Amino acid sequence: SFQLINLVVLVATINGVYSDVTIDFNNPLPAVEKGITYPITKTVYEFRIAVVSDLETDSKVPGGNNAWYTYYKKGYLTYDPNSEEVSVRWDSGEERGDQYYTNDANEKGRGFELSEITTFDGHLIAADDQTGILYVYEKGIFKSWLAVPISKENSDADSPDHHPGEVIKEINANGDQPKRTVVMPIEWATVKDDHLYVGPNGRDGLNFVAKINKDRQIEFIDWEKNFKALKSVVGVESGYMVHESCVYSDVHKKFYLLPKRASEKAFNEETDNENNSNWLLSLTDENGDKPTVKKEAVIVQHPDYSDRAYTSFRFIPNSNDNLIVALQSSDKLNATYITVFTIDGKSILNSTKVSDIQYEGLEFI
Secondary structure, three states, rough: OOOEEEEEEEEEEEEEEEEEEEEEEEOOOOOOOOOOOOOOOOOOOEEEEEEEOOOHHHHOOOOOOEEEEEEEEEEEEEEEHHHHOEEEOOOOOOOOOEEEOOOOOOOOOOOOEEEEEEEEEOEEEEEEEEEEEEEEEEEEEEEEEOEEEEEOOOOOOOOOHOOOOEEEOOOOOOOOOOEEEEOOOOOOEEEEEEEEEOOOOOOOOOEEEEEOOOOOOOOEOOOOHHHHHHHHOOOOOOOEEEOOOEEEOOOOEEEEEEEEEEEEEOOOOOOHHHHHOOEEEEEEEOOOOEEEEEEEEOOOOOOHHHEEEEEEEEEEOOOOOEEEEEEEEOOOEEEEEEEEEEEOOOOEEEEEEOOOEEEEEEEEE
16 A cells, blocks of 8 residues: 655746646545535525415405405415425415405305315315305405314204304305305314315314315214313313314324413403414324323414414425424504424524514415
8 A cells, every 4th residue: 555645846947947746645635524425516405485365354355345355475485404494475475465355254244264174186275264165266266165063963053043053055066055054163274184174273172073075075073082182181171272274194193283272261352362372282182082282392482472473384395393483463563474493492483573464374385
C-alpha cells in the first residue's frame, strides 16, 4: 500500500521560468449523514391543501333565495423532514377563497355547513353537519353523493321530534312522495380499510358512526362505549366531550382524536367555549367489548391561544404519521387558525391565522 503525501508539478513557464506548485492530498472527504448518497440535495415536500367553511346560519344566501354557500380555499404546505420545519401559504392570502353554492337544506332552512373534507376512493368528499349530506367535489362542483341517516333504526322520520338529528326530505328519480329522513350531524370523516367512516360529536346520545363503502352501502356501528372510554381517560366521565375531528392512522393502527371541547361539568351552552381541549387521544379495539384508549399527548400551545378549539386535522404525508396539521376555530374572534405539532405534543408551527371566518374541514389534495 502507499499514501500520496505531496506532489510537485511543473505547472507553466512565466517569462521563461518554470513555476512549481505543491498539491496537498491529505484532505479526506467530510463526514456526511449516514445513508445520504444520491441526490445530494435533501428532499423538501410541498403539498396542496384545501379547507372548507362552516358559516352556520350565515351560509344562507341573502335575499330569500333557496340557496346556501360555502368557501373552498386552497394553499400549499411545505414540509422539510430534515429540519422538521413546516410552513403554510394560501393562494388567496387571508382572503376567503372561492364560493360554491347548493340548493340542499334541512327542514329548518339550514344547509351547506361543511364540517369536514376527506379523500375517499380517489375523490374529495365533504360533509354537511346540518343535512347529513356527503358531497363529492369534482371539476369545480360540489355534487350531493349520499345522505347519511342518524342510525339504521332512526332513518325514517315519522317522529322526528324524538330524535336528536335534523330532518331532510329526499326526492327520488321516480317522483314519489319525498321521504323524510333523520340525518346524522356529521362532524368528522376518515378512511379505514377502504371504507369511509363518518361520525357525530358524541354528545347527547349521538353515538352511531357510519361505515360506508364506495357503492354507498352503509353499516352503522355503535360507538357509545368508545365515546365513554375517551371521556374516562381524561377524567370527564360525569361531564361531556365534543369531537369534531378523528383520523385513522394506517401506520399506528389507531384512531386519533383531537376533542374540540371537554369538561367534567354538564354541558352549558353559555360556558361551552371556555372548555377548549388540548388533548390528543387514541382509540383501538373500537369494536370489542372493551376499547383501548390512551391520552397520547397534551398539545403545547401559547396561553394566548386558549380561545382556539380543534375542528379538523390530518397527518402530514411522508412524516410516518408523526406530524399533525390541524385547524382551530375561535368563536371569540370568529376566525380560523392552522397549527402543526408532533404526536407527542411538541409545537412545530405556531397557531397562524387562515381567515376571518370559520373553516372546519382540512385535507391534502
